[in-house]
Amino acid sequence: MKKAVALFLCGAVLSSLILAGCTEKKETETSQTTLQTENTSKVETQTETTESSSKPVYDNKRLDADKLQKVIELYKEKEPNAEHYTPVYEDGIPGYGSYIYLSDENSFRFDYSSINGQSVCLIFDTIGEMAYFDFRMNYGDNTYWTYGVNVPVGVSQLESFIDSWLEGDLSEFTLDDSALAENKDNILKDIPILYARLAKVADNAFPELGFGLDELGVDFGTKYTSIDPTQLTSTEFEITNEHKFANGVCSDCGMVWTQYFFDVLGKYPQDTEDYRVLYEQKSKSLLRAEDELRCSANGADSAELIYFSNREETLEECKVNIVNSNGKPDCSIIYTLDEKMVSLGEGVITYKYQYYLSISAKPGEYDKVFESREALAENCDVFLFIRNDNGVGTDAYSSKSDEEIKKILDADGCEFFTKDEFLNMFMERHNAFFESIDKGMVWIDTTLADAGINWK
Numbered sequence: 001m002k003k004a005v006a007l008f009l010c011g012a013v014l015s016s017l018i019l020a021g022c023t024e025k026k027e028t029e030t031s032q033t034t035l036q037t038e039n040t041s042k043v044e045t046q047t048e049t050t051e052s053s054s055k056p057v058y059d060n061k062r063l064d065a066d067k068l069q070k071v072i073e074l075y076k077e078k079e080p081n082a083e084h085y086t087p088v089y090e091d092g093i094p095g096y097g098s099y100i101y102l103s104d105e106n107s108f109r110f111d112y113s114s115i116n117g118q119s120v121c122l123i124f125d126t127i128g129e130m131a132y133f134d135f136r137m138n139y140g141d142n143t144y145w146t147y148g149v150n151v152p153v154g155v156s157q158l159e160s161f162i163d164s165w166l167e168g169d170l171s172e173f174t175l176d177d178s179a180l181a182e183n184k185d186n187i188l189k190d191i192p193i194l195y196a197r198l199a200k201v202a203d204n205a206f207p208e209l210g211f212g213l214d215e216l217g218v219d220f221g222t223k224y225t226s227i228d229p230t231q232l233t234s235t236e237f238e239i240t241n242e243h244k245f246a247n248g249v250c251s252d253c254g255m256v257w258t259q260y261f262f263d264v265l266g267k268y269p270q271d272t273e274d275y276r277v278l279y280e281q282k283s284k285s286l287l288r289a290e291d292e293l294r295c296s297a298n299g300a301d302s303a304e305l306i307y308f309s310n311r312e313e314t315l316e317e318c319k320v321n322i323v324n325s326n327g328k329p330d331c332s333i334i335y336t337l338d339e340k341m342v343s344l345g346e347g348v349i350t351y352k353y354q355y356y357l358s359i360s361a362k363p364g365e366y367d368k369v370f371e372s373r374e375a376l377a378e379n380c381d382v383f384l385f386i387r388n389d390n391g392v393g394t395d396a397y398s399s400k401s402d403e404e405i406k407k408i409l410d411a412d413g414c415e416f417f418t419k420d421e422f423l424n425m426f427m428e429r430h431n432a433f434f435e436s437i438d439k440g441m442v443w444i445d446t447t448l449a450d451a452g453i454n455w456k
Contacts, residue, residue, distance in 0.1 A: 071206055076101070086099055087282065089281075089284075091283055095115050096112070097110070098110075107124060114236065116235050120133065122158075129155050131155050139235065155219065158221060165191070190235070193227060196227040239267065245260075245449075248329030258329065259301075260450075261297055263300070264444045265277070265444070278295050278296070279292065281441075282436075291436075292307075293436060300324070304321055306320075313351075318333070318429075320333055320437065320448065322451045328363070329451060333360075333453070334357070336354055337417075338353065339351060340412050352412065353384065355417060370427075373423075376427055383397060402418050434455045
């Protein structure tokens, strides 16, 4: 059972945060030596002071009200109900980012999580211009987290906050746990990397506006943001594919790609031994920022890669299935669009309408399938299943006219596509689907072409 240890920041840390200066020295790698280097003081213009050292001191950098309003309006445009996080990602940085505007609290929250569970969040109050941090660190059976939300810092003093934490050598935390000594060096190494990743992701949260958090007035500084955010944390690892796959089989050892896929997923934490799953890295190739990528293996002889977009009562999926068939991969692609969610009772949910397109070709011949719209039409089957109350579907394309089908879907408020329109939709989107899946597997060092699906 995992043991969770809370790291509490005490008043001494807050005092050192207020009084400590910071350096402009750039770093490219983190180490215990750099983290313990004594800061030189930097004179800052103060516009607001307090008699008590227990309160943060503001400098002269304020949030830009005009830019702040633009960010709020952009978030509300993306999330009209203001209930969900807006995804953010950056090529080359493993993991996931997001942000949300909490209108009731007049605050923004930016999150970053690595693939293996390390995370950091930054919350800043747009009225008081104060920021709060929260780190969560996993090391084997131990989980450490900070209740940083209890220690506010000015939006332009984020770097000095990290300085005061790390240079205190963690001694300011009220900890009574032997595991701290065991993981202390890892914590000192990982916090700056996670901070650098958060800064990079957050600064690219709203490219549509042409500015980032720095221009908004939230200053991450330069000391830690100059660290390479793509470097590995102490819990991350690099996977190198040493096989030479051709049409799904290694030319050196004869291994089928599904075996490699199953083995490499096992390097990440899994709930069960036989069924392994990993949410893939997101990239700018996605059709929508909120779309998801998931790969899974139910044993060494099968693999499934899914691009899916879940939007209210509509579910769009592109599935790639690879099965080991007597030492050779058997590949297939299924594209579906489901509409009108319905209940079959006892917690069973399905969709009343399902557009369905399937492709099956020999490994290494998928480039011929996608060389033209005509080639795709010759190598795929297209259906529109309408399910009855028992969930059994019947193909409407083969039994009804387009006018009859449209009338049925219109009555349920669903969008109707002819067979040609649905095929065209997949032809237009397949590049985004497959490119996203390929980029998503960057951390397991393989591609669809390795599996036999040479789509381009």
